[in-house]
Amino acid sequence: MTYRFVDHTGDIAVELVAESERTLFAEAVRALCAILVDCEESSLETHTEHWVSLDAEDGESLLVDFLNELVFLFDSRRFLPMELHVHEFCVDGVARLRATVFGDRFDADRHRFLTEIKAATFHDLKIDRSSAGLKTTVVFDL
């Protein structure tokens, strides 16, 4: 289970690789945090949490909606997401996520801020499923 930043001329793209949908979403949380702050040079603690409850028409929409929920929480509550605890997850038929996201409240004294995120986009978004696991690339608008 990994994420890595891949080239995109205008914005930023993140490739996510995971064994399952649940771990893919968890990896997406870590990637989003790494766009917002320098994780190595920030003192991050998981003492804040937010409940997330989303329904979408498919896995791709659920992933974008989930990431944009986290973008909203950062912009409006300064919530830096770090860990995902899934309570309910399904992508068959209607996609559904019920989860608690643990993270920190952004504090410029403890966290090295990198950049704001406007949104996660649907651009060329497809979750590829194979026997090896799942892989997708999400383009973020910065």
Added chain:
Amino acid sequence: MAHNWNEHLRLERLTETSWRIPRTGPMKADGLVYADDALMTELRGDKCLQQVANVACLPGIVGPSIGMPDIHWGYGFPIGGVAAFDLDDGVISPGGVGYDINCGVRLLSTRIRRSEVQDRVPPFVRQLFENVPTGLGRGRRDLRLSKSDARRMATGGAAWAIERGFGQAGDLDHIEEGGALPGADFDLVTDRAFERGRRQLGTIGSGNHFVELGYVDEIYEPTIASRIGLAPDGITVIVHTGSRGFGHQICDDSLRIMQKAAQKYGIYLPDRQLCCAPVSSPEGRHYLGAMTCGANFAFANRQLITHWVRQTVEQAWGMSAREHGVRVVYDVCHNIAKVETHNVGGVPRRVCVHRKGATRAFPPHHPEVPATYRDVGQPVLVPGDMGRYSFVLVGHPGSPEHAFASSCHGAGRRLSRKKALQATRGRRIVAELEARGIHVVAASRRTIDEEFPDAYKDVREVVDVVDAAGLARKVARLRPLGVIKG
């Protein structure tokens, strides 16, 4: 529908500065890209040409799907894309505007000459950084936006800010649409958008947004420059920002509606980010009403920042309003969808023009050009990177014949952020710029590295193509002295 139809597009040369992507597969119109040989060499490997073709697939497109010379790979529409749609058969797409609704540029001129303040740039930049909040949703403590304020702001735009003492009534004369688009419907804006944007009004944000102090370095059209208030060596300020989280959330909320609408109306989407609905449909009207609120937030935002620029000049340089004479040269949107009248095949026609990373460039004598500029044309503001220069142009007399009277919006990125970080590893960009006489203060060092000058194309190449293609005329060049960024 064959999935990879757009990977082998043909490109035909039309003129020295324009290329046609002939209609193929599901395209409903040609693509048209403005570029010279050098720019096209860089574009050939970029996905933006596919994106031009993708836009040409949308229903009701009028004329070609257009790419400006600063075009680059975006999401959905390319950045630097222009497309017009019929009001009855055509669509409106949030992806054709972008998340940062009415991201735009405002240029201020002054009575101050460079020689008067050249040695006092660092204190100005530091004061500006204090006065104009940058990123992180942290606004000014003295600006709290209640819901009823937001409602009035969403309708009033820049005038709302001026009524609260942030600026002068005359500022409105030199803003696209007078600083407020009509048709805003605040009831269509979600609580989430309000909540996300309320603390961000009056902030510039991160990424490529900035406020830049500079001076007029070269003038190509002295009569026009003088008319729009630009004098040799005159101090200028450029403000580049948009509708912040308010607009981002309006776009995000609208995309959810549009995903469903595209299915409902059976619209083929080569990329889900292009989701759209007929302009005349309830979903289309809903987006237009909400987007307009976002656009007016951005006008208010740039107006507030203008006021703080004036304050900064007074605080840092001890000048009175009479002495500095800071005035608005013009304010242009570069992420917007608007209903405009254009001559299509010799017939005036109302169309919904999407400009994403492109600016309007109305020619001389166009009724929507401010009366003071009517005979010279609408100013077009094209910022470059923070190390080189920016350009001021005006709409070319022939501009309506091309590109729905549109022009470029900037230099366009050459390097991805990742490549920019690799190229700047171990370098101190702030010190490098300081050695060139440019003082930079930013909230994040990463932003400076990602935005270092060579990450961008040379904006002169872009502007030369715009000029040669007859989209807009070069009037003046500005050079930076100091920059604040998020």
